[in-house]
Amino acid sequence: MMRSILLIVFITLVVVPHQAQTLTPTQTPEGTPPFFTTATPTPLPFTATPTRRPTATITPTPRPDVPDFIFDWQDAVLFPTGIYFKLVIDRPLTQIQDITLTLSVDGETEPRVIPFEILRGAVVFDAPFTEIQYIWNAPPNDPPPFQAVIRYTWTVVTSQQEIANIPGVLAFRDSRYNWVESRHNWLNLLLPENTINPEQVHDALQPIYTLLQSNTGRSLQFSLLLTNESYPINPCNGDLTYPGGSVPCRGDVIEGMIAELGYSPFHASQMETERVIAELTSYLVTMFYDGVNLPAWFINGLTYFYAPTDKRGLVELLKEAARTGRLYTLNEMQTPDETNRILWDAQSYSMVVYIARLAGVDAVFELARGGDFATRYQEVTGLPFEGLLPSWENYIFRQVAMDDANLSLYAGATDLPTATNTVTPFPPTATDIPTNTPTNTPTPTVTGVLSATPLPSLTPTLTPRPGTPTITPLPAGFVFPTYTPEPSPTPLPTQADAGSNSNVVLALAVAIISLAIVIVGYIRFIRDA
Secondary structure, three states, X not given: OHHHHHHHHHHHHHHHHHHXXXXXXXXXXXXXXXXXXXXXXXXXXXXXXXXXXXXOOOOOOOOOOOOOOEEEEEEEEEOOOEEEEEEEEOOOXXXXXXXXXXXXXXXXXXXXXXXXXXXXXXXXXXXXXXXXXXXXXXXXXXXXXXXXXXXXEEEEEEOOOOEEEEEEEEXXXXXXXXXXXXXXXXXXXXXXXXXXXXXXXXXXXXXXXXXXXXXXXXXXXXXXXXXXXXXXXXXXXXXXXXXXXXXXXXXXXXXXXXXXXXXXXXXXOOOOHHHHHHHHHHHHHHHHOOOOOOOHHHHHXXXXXXXXXXXXXXXXXXXXXXXXXXXXXXXXXXXXXXXXHHHHHHHHHHHHHHHHHHHOHHHHHHHOOOOOHHHHHHHHHOOOHHHHHHXXXXXXXXXXXXXXXXXXXXXXXXXXXXXXXXXXXXXXXXXXOOOOOOOOOOOOOOXXXXXXXXXXXXXXXXXXXXXXXXXXXXXXXXXXXXXXXXXXXXXXXXXXXXXXXXXXXXXXXXXXXXXXXHHHHHHHHHHHO
């Protein structure tokens, strides 16, 4: 018993004060009694749960349900020549009773059947399996429709009465680009996709077509295939290859397709909407007046006359040609000048506009009905045909010629602007050119003798310089003073130290009280004993 009491006293007096001195306020959590610490649980390492990436669902390409003895089949479009077919049968040729290839072409009522007699000549292996490589050549005189969809079926019958039907489908067309068809009441266009706007072309040509129809009394239908060097309808440029060989490209097949469509090729210089509209305008005028006996320059000028475009730039070209003597005579205007076509076009158009200035727009359309042109010109205008060119040459230098070049036949009224009185004669009146006339320019002379102006004299001045510094000797017995640093102030106790002292005092008080309790208990124990 005595030993237990002494052990308690030792722990109280030694261990407890020592722990109180080592604790600091930062080690005591807020709201926790002294000498007790709150254990912070150590978090377990985070274990990431792997997220499974979505698995792509593979959708196999549907394959016909065919018997196992059909090993393989292939096809390849060799446009426009034909189609390459391949069929591999896991039977020797001696066990095959019949093979047929049936082509069902969209737009055709009857299928095209290739019998076994023809296919037998395309056998490349006959044992232990049979392989057929057959090229169906499209006949030029009976080609499939343009850009047709062809569905085919292989039918195989073996000597064991095994029957297999192998279907397939392909598009018999040019793989470079797709051709689209735009159909309207009087204009059908077949053109490369994503090049020009066929609706815009039709809308721009509609008023021109209506006016031509009214002036000629004709109703024409047009089906045109728009093509050029960048978009040729004929894709042939060398042989066409397939697995294991090649065949010549047959341009006559595509020509047969286009002929069956009923389209006439139309060469567009550029696949641009505005350019195509201008070229089709010329084409429409030429077709509506086809067969009418008219001078070449008048038909050409009539084309520009119908075109709803600003042509004032042509007048400036004509003025320059007139000043340099390059305008055409009436005889020269009978044949287009391909060496300077723009000038010939400009003169033909301006001469037609001048006739409209003389006799009105309707007079031009009346002249276009045909007949002897010189006679009809005099009947319509009341002027001799021989005077057309001289009077026109004066006309192009007038302001009204520039105004007439902007004439539009589709803006309501067709009256030409009223002529102004500002007439520019032809040839223009010469303007005097200033000449270089020498004039006497007086030369300045020196009168008398000029005396030199004396320069100012420079008088030097002395600038005092600072004296040279000297070293003054120290007196005998001089001693430099010794610096004694002041003592540093004693730092005040910090809040942490104050807290530590209070903890020590508290621990000692507890120890003394505990000792007193032990002594009192011990005395009572002795007395009771």
